[in-house]
Amino acid sequence: MKLMLVGxxxxxxxxxxxxxxxxxxxxxxxxIAGIVTTRGLMLKDQEEFVxxxxxxxxxxxxxxxxxxxxxxxxxxxxxGEPSLSLYLSALKRGIHVITTNKAPLALKYKEIINTAISHxxxxxxxxxVMSGTPSINLYRILPAMKVRKIRGILNGTTNYILTxxxxxxSFNEALKEAQELGYAERDPTLDINGFDAAGKITILSNVYFxxxxxxxxxxxxxxxxxxxxxxxxxxxxxxxxxxxxxxxTYVKPAEITKEDFLYNVDGVNNALExxxxxxxxxxxxxxxxxxxxxYGAFSDLILLLRGENxxxx
Amino acid sequence: MKLMLVGxxxxxxxxxxxxxxxxxxxxxxxxIAGIVTTRGLMLKDQEEFVxxxxxxxxxxxxxxxxxxxxxxxxxxxxxGEPSLSLYLSALKRGIHVITTNKAPLALKYKEIINTAISHxxxxxxxxxVMSGTPSINLYRILPAMKVRKIRGILNGTTNYILTxxxxxxSFNEALKEAQELGYAERDPTLDINGFDAAGKITILSNVYFxxxxxxxxxxxxxxxxxxxxxxxxxxxxxxxxxxxxxxxTYVKPAEITKEDFLYNVDGVNNALExxxxxxxxxxxxxxxxxxxxxYGAFSDLILLLRGENxxxx
Numbered sequence: 195m196k197l198m199l200v201g202x203x204x205x206x207x208x209x210x211x212x213x214x215x216x217x218x219x220x221x222x223x224x225x226i227a228g229i230v231t232t233r234g235l236m237l238k239d240q241e242e243f244v245x246x247x248x249x250x251x252x253x254x255x256x257x258x259x260x261x262x263x264x265x266x267x268x269x270x271x272x273x274g275e276p277s278l279s280l281y282l283s284a285l286k287r288g289i290h291v292i293t294t295n296k297a298p299l300a301l302k303y304k305e306i307i308n309t310a311i312s313h314x315x316x317x318x319x320x321x322x323v324m325s326g327t328p329s330i331n332l333y334r335i336l337p338a339m340k341v342r343k344i345r346g347i348l349n350g351t352t353n354y355i356l357t358x359x360x361x362x363x364s365f366n367e368a369l370k371e372a373q374e375l376g377y378a379e380r381d382p383t384l385d386i387n388g389f390d391a392a393g394k395i396t397i398l399s400n401v402y403f404x405x406x407x408x409x410x411x412x413x414x415x416x417x418x419x420x421x422x423x424x425x426x427x428x429x430x431x432x433x434x435x436x437x438x439x440x441x442x443t444y445v446k447p448a449e450i451t452k453e454d455f456l457y458n459v460d461g462v463n464n465a466l467e468x469x470x471x472x473x474x475x476x477x478x479x480x481x482x483x484x485x486x487x488x489y490g491a492f493s494d495l496i497l498l499l500r501g502e503n504x505x506x507x
Numbered sequence: 508m509k510l511m512l513v514g515x516x517x518x519x520x521x522x523x524x525x526x527x528x529x530x531x532x533x534x535x536x537x538x539i540a541g542i543v544t545t546r547g548l549m550l551k552d553q554e555e556f557v558x559x560x561x562x563x564x565x566x567x568x569x570x571x572x573x574x575x576x577x578x579x580x581x582x583x584x585x586x587g588e589p590s591l592s593l594y595l596s597a598l599k600r601g602i603h604v605i606t607t608n609k610a611p612l613a614l615k616y617k618e619i620i621n622t623a624i625s626h627x628x629x630x631x632x633x634x635x636v637m638s639g640t641p642s643i644n645l646y647r648i649l650p651a652m653k654v655r656k657i658r659g660i661l662n663g664t665t666n667y668i669l670t671x672x673x674x675x676x677s678f679n680e681a682l683k684e685a686q687e688l689g690y691a692e693r694d695p696t697l698d699i700n701g702f703d704a705a706g707k708i709t710i711l712s713n714v715y716f717x718x719x720x721x722x723x724x725x726x727x728x729x730x731x732x733x734x735x736x737x738x739x740x741x742x743x744x745x746x747x748x749x750x751x752x753x754x755x756t757y758v759k760p761a762e763i764t765k766e767d768f769l770y771n772v773d774g775v776n777n778a779l780e781x782x783x784x785x786x787x788x789x790x791x792x793x794x795x796x797x798x799x800x801x802y803g804a805f806s807d808l809i810l811l812l813r814g815e816n817x818x819x820x
């Protein structure tokens with residue numbers, strides 16, 4: 195079983211480490227046959243990245259001929275490229291795809307899933323939502339529910355900022371701290387304006403409601419000019435809430451009371467509530483971090499090796 | 508695929524309803540071939556129980572020759588019987604077992620699992636802990652973690668009583684109310700004294716630490732003479748906490764602060780925290796109720812039909 199890793203930043207490095215350190219029987223015949231970044235393709239498995247060839251990801255796919263592509267590159271929300279073309283090309287050849295990159299799925303879920311179905315290949319994407327905390331994969335063990343609504347805190351950057359603001363910092367101070375700690379990017383626009391959370395609730399909606407929506411169908415509002423003083427005075431907190439039911443899907447800030455489970459979901463923790471005809475359950479865990487994202491992809495790999503598919507496919 | 512249901516109280520009836528109402532492709536060739544209770548065996552699938560033969564569960568197994576036994580009978584903690592003998596007998600013949608009854612697994616986990624392994628049959632038991640809220644099955648989607656500790660609220664009856672006490676009721680008033688609402692049994696001893704939670708943390712320890720312990724190895728303390736006044740004055744709550752790490756496994760009441768996720772787990776809700784080398788995650792959901800327990804068994808059936816086994820087996 196040959197893997198090709200795409201992207202080799204902190205997540206890619208953590209993934210490689212998990213692959214080497216975790217002694218799991220499923221991994222016995224798995225090896226990294228290639229690692230590709232914007233700098234080119236390395237045709238061996240070593241920690242330091244030294245490109246052997248100056249090729250792009252699609253050329254790398256031809257070169258490596260892997261059984262599984264693991265995409266851990268950063269997201270391009272305008273077009274989803276080059277990842278989108280890579281997935282379609284791989285899936286058409288029967289190559290499975292595991293990804294931590296939500297842009298292609300938030301933009302073109304239907305096209306990607308249908309390509310996988312019609313070619314008998316698989317796409318796994320736990321780490322696109324809540325990183326290594328089961329959100330997508332939770333659906334595997336909750337079969338045949340009639341989901342009524344889902345609701346969550348899906349962006350760690352804004353949740354960290356809102357948490358620190360509730361502790362007295364200004365928005366700018368909180369953002370600066372988040373950047374220093376590596377919780378926010380240098381250009382934090384897509385986190386702050388709710389777009390990242392919108393991408394995630396798009397993917398969750400598609401899975402939990404067996405739907406085909408795109409991020410362009412989702413209304414979103416961020417925390418750019420947020421005022422939290424009045425909520426604090428009432429003993430409440432402001433959280434950036436992502437919500438979906440059968441009729442609507444949106445992201446917007448909301449006032450959360452002490453009795454709400456989401457009240458205690460602070461810092462870079464994320465949470466997802468699923469309300470179905472059976473019950474309401476909530477899962478909470480870290481929504482970001484290189485090891486967490488890497489574990490999301492790693493857990494997908496193990497499930498893939500166990501022969502699983504996305505339920506319903 | 509022939510099922511034999513054991514026990515036909517509220518859980519059994521809810522399970523049968525799910526089986527008939529949920530349109531899932533996995534269930535296409537599944538039918539109930541027999542239902543057995545202490546009153547005898549009914550050899551057809553109908554809502555009203557009318558025994559056809561006066562036989563016990565072991566004789567019923569011979570009679571029905573099912574592919575899967577679904578045990579939803581109430582627990583006998585002294586010996587685990589007659590369910591324990593039924594599981595061993597079924598597993599030895601290659602008949603799979605799904606159970607909501609925790610007594611046999613809390614008493615004889617090793618013997619049951621080893622019987623399944625050596626005969627290539629399967630035992631699924633999600634509903635023994637947290638009912639339909641994934642606790643056992645959560646482990647399926649968290650492969651290759653190194654679990655450091657698990658901690659939770661695993662008994663709905665005591666959590667309901669403690670919740671109502673924190674709202675001003677006396678222990679006896681809260682217990683009476685719980686009984687009237689069907690959250691506590693007429694003899695609530697095994698809930699109140701922590702034994703039920705001890706059985707659940709035993710099963711979780713065996714799964715999450717790949718261990719073989721019995722409920723007899725677990726220290727437990729209940730809420731019989733609990734005093735919650737001082738904790739309330741400090742703004743805290745008392746919760747009955749089940750805990751396990753690699754060294755110890757116990758159940759005892761503990762004071763929980765506002766910052767703790769478990770603080771907001773009230774009423775008949777249960778919660779489970781899992782701390783591993785990767786991350787700390789928490790799942791919260793109802794821990795009791797006929798539909799919930801039935802769904803736990805039903806979700807096991809679907810996973811079984813998808814070809815899954817308990818991870819590690």
